[in-house]
Every structure is written in structure tokens, then in C-alpha cells.
Amino acid sequence: MAKQLLLDAYNGKPTGNTVPWVPYAGVHCAYLIGEPADKYLQDADLIAKGVLHTAERYKVDGIPLIFDLNVEGMSMGCEARWYKDNPPSIVGHPLADKTLAEANLKIPTAADGRWPVVVEAAKKVKAQQGDWALMGLFCGPLTLASHLRGVKIFTDVVKNKPLAKEILEFCGKVCAESARIYRDMGCEIIAIVDPVASQIRADIFAEFVTPYCQEALEVIHEANLTSSFFICGDATKVMDEVCKIGCHGFAIDEQMNMxxxxxxxxxxxxxxxxxxxxxxxxxxxxxDPFYDTLISLAAGGYTGFTLAPG
Structure with missing residues (x-):
């Protein structure tokens, strides 16, 4: 019942007199089992242990397998720095001074980079999954482009559109492959997570984000799975475009008015x-988290709403 409740909410449906709940636990799962984040994210057994422990402790209706937007970039060879209390971060951008052809980047598969650890963790979680949805979260096209190109991508989308489109088209294909990997893992909800998409104008979003999400959405929807688009920051200026992107729903952060x-x-x-x-x-x-929760519940209501960290 809990899983179906969450799926109904993610699809914009009424949920009776109950609101489903999802903690985007990420490396907090590592903290709960007493492991450092860097060790946790490189060990399938620890990821499975952390997710299952967190799901039980917090009585979830759904939970991400991992919340780490660096899997795709690192699986293409991007230089990254690991941390004991956070996910890793990309510190080297292969397209900063090279073209796609010069960098010789390849779309990573489930056998490349960090993906085998994530896939193995999913198998272990699925074997013990309770009545809750397993969520697969992958790096959205603009955020992935910023990993590959660095901050230059934000001027490229205005001043060098052919280059930006070439990079974003490649990123869209990477996103589609990530969606396939999470589909094959058995994730019931698959989300495009594109936090930096709040930093651009609505017309730029429509030109450089929306088109490059479509192949991934086709993968998700053809498998009859539920899709979502996660965005961060004050995304007010692009929220209408987020709603038009083609997902079943979206998630926002604390800067947005509920x-x-x-x-x-x-x-x-x-x-x-x-x-x-x-x-x-x-x-x-x-x-006070208690009163903060009450405020969110009162504003969200009982149709299409999932209580979660903003």
C-alpha cells in the first residue's frame, strides 16, 4: 500500500487522507550505519545495508538507491574528489578546452566506471525490498554538461549555441542510458535531477534542457514506470517549463513557496x-522540524503531494 500510495502521488493522483513520505537520504544512509561516505559509495554491500536500514528506520514510502550526481561524469573519466561526509564532486572538466571528438568521451554503460557497484547494490536491495518504491536518480543534461564543460556551458547556451547543443545532445544520450540502467535495476520511480537548471532563463531551459530529457523519458514511460524532474534553488522563472517537460511530476527545494x-x-x-x-x-x-512538517503538510494537501526534504 505504501508503494502504491507514493506512485499515485508522483502521478498527480489523490492519496485519500494520507501523504506519502520520501527522505532523500543519500549519504545520510552511510551516517546511519556508521560508515564514511567515500567508503559507502564504493561498496555495494554497504549501499544496500544503508538503504534497507534507512527505509526501515524512517518508515519510508520510497527511497533513492543513491543520491549522487557524479556517477555519470566519473564513469566517463571525469576527475573527482572524494569526501568522507558528502558525495564526491567533479573537479576536472574534459570539455573545458577540448571538443567531444578530441576528448573521445563514450556513453557509459552498466559495465563502466562506478555503475557496476550501483547495479550490484540494487540487486541486493531488491532482494529485501519492503512495501516501498526504489528510486533511481540520475544527473540531468544541463548539470552533466556543467560537469563536462565547466561553467563555460552557461555562456555557451547564449553565445555559442552550436557547441552547447552538441554537448547537450551527447548528455541527453547519457541520460537515456542512465534511465535504461535504472529501469533494468527494477526502480519503480526514475528521476532526472538537474539542480543547475534553475540558473537559466525559461527560454534557455526550453531550448537546452527540455529536448535533451525526451529520450530518457521515452525509456521510462515505455517501461510503464514513473518519472519525475528534480530541480534546486529558486526555480520560479523556469517552473512552467519544468511542468511542460513531460514528467509525471517534479520536486523542488526549500527556496520555493509550497x-x-x-x-x-x-x-x-x-x-x-x-x-x-x-x-x-x-x-x-x-x-522546529515538527512545525515545519505541519506547515508543509497543510500547504501540500492530499492530491499529488509527497512530503520530502526541500
Whole structure:
């Protein structure tokens, strides 16, 4: 029942008098089992142990297998730095001064880079999965382009559109392959996570994000799975484009007004997730998490809403 409740919410449907709940636990799973993040994310047994432990401890309706947007880039050879308390970060950008042809980048498969660890972890989780949805989260096209090209991509989309389109088209194909990998793992919900997409204008979003999500969405929807688009920051200026991208729903962070988001999701008939304050409430405790939860529940309502960290 819990899994179906979440799937209904992600698809914009009513959920009776209950709101499903998803913690985007990520490397918090590592913390809960007493392991450093760098060791955890490189060990399939630890990932499975952390996800299963967190799912039980927090009584989830769904949980991501991992929340790490560096898998794709690192699986293509991007230089990265590991941390004990956070996911790794990309520190080398192969397209900063090279073309795609010169860098000789290849679309990573389930056998490349970090993917084998993620795939093996999924097998172990699926073998013991409870009544909750396993979520596969992959790096969205613009964020992946920023990993490959660096900050130059944000001027390219205005001043060098042919180059930007070449890079984004490649990233879109990587996204589609990531969707296939998560599909084959058995994830019931697959989400495109593109945090930096909030930093561009709506017309740039429509030109450089939307088209390059479509192949991945086709993979998800042809498998009759549920899709979502996760975005960070104050994404107000692009939210209409997010709603038009073709996903079943979307998720936002604490900077967004939940009343506005609820009304927008209702307008488009989409699911929506948030809006517990990750920083002020859950991390710093400046706002009581209990009252923060009540406020989010009151604003979200019982149609298409998933309670989650914003």
C-alpha cells in the first residue's frame, strides 16, 4: 500500500487522507550505519545495508538507491574528489578546452566506471525490498554538461549555441542510458535531477534542457514506470517549463513557496514533492522540524503531494 500510495502521488493522483513520505537520504544512509561516505559509495554491500536500514528506520514510502550526481561524469573519466561526509564532486572538466571528438568521451554503460557497484547494490536491495518504491536518480543534461564543460556551458547556451547543443545532445544520450540502467535495476520511480537548471532563463531551459530529457523519458514511460524532474534553488522563472517537460511530476527545494508549487502542479495535473527545510530545519534546527512538517503538510494537501526534504 505504501508503494502504491507514493506512485499515485508522483502521478498527480489523490492519496485519500494520507501523504506519502520520501527522505532523500543519500549519504545520510552511510551516517546511519556508521560508515564514511567515500567508503559507502564504493561498496555495494554497504549501499544496500544503508538503504534497507534507512527505509526501515524512517518508515519510508520510497527511497533513492543513491543520491549522487557524479556517477555519470566519473564513469566517463571525469576527475573527482572524494569526501568522507558528502558525495564526491567533479573537479576536472574534459570539455573545458577540448571538443567531444578530441576528448573521445563514450556513453557509459552498466559495465563502466562506478555503475557496476550501483547495479550490484540494487540487486541486493531488491532482494529485501519492503512495501516501498526504489528510486533511481540520475544527473540531468544541463548539470552533466556543467560537469563536462565547466561553467563555460552557461555562456555557451547564449553565445555559442552550436557547441552547447552538441554537448547537450551527447548528455541527453547519457541520460537515456542512465534511465535504461535504472529501469533494468527494477526502480519503480526514475528521476532526472538537474539542480543547475534553475540558473537559466525559461527560454534557455526550453531550448537546452527540455529536448535533451525526451529520450530518457521515452525509456521510462515505455517501461510503464514513473518519472519525475528534480530541480534546486529558486526555480520560479523556469517552473512552467519544468511542468511542460513531460514528467509525471517534479520536486523542488526549500527556496520555493509550497502554495505556489501546489497550485502550479494542480494546474498541470502533476505530482510534486518537498518542502521540508533541509537547511534551516533538518540541518541547523533553527526551525522546529515538527512545525515545519505541519506547515508543509497543510500547504501540500492530499492530491499529488509527497512530503520530502526541500
Amino acid at each position: 502554495n505556489y508549487i501546489r497550485d502550479l502542479a494542480t494546474k498541470y495535473g502533476l505530482g510534486f514533492g518537498g518542502n521540508l527545510k533541509l537547511t534551516l530545519s533538518l540541518s541547523l534546527g533553527m526551525i
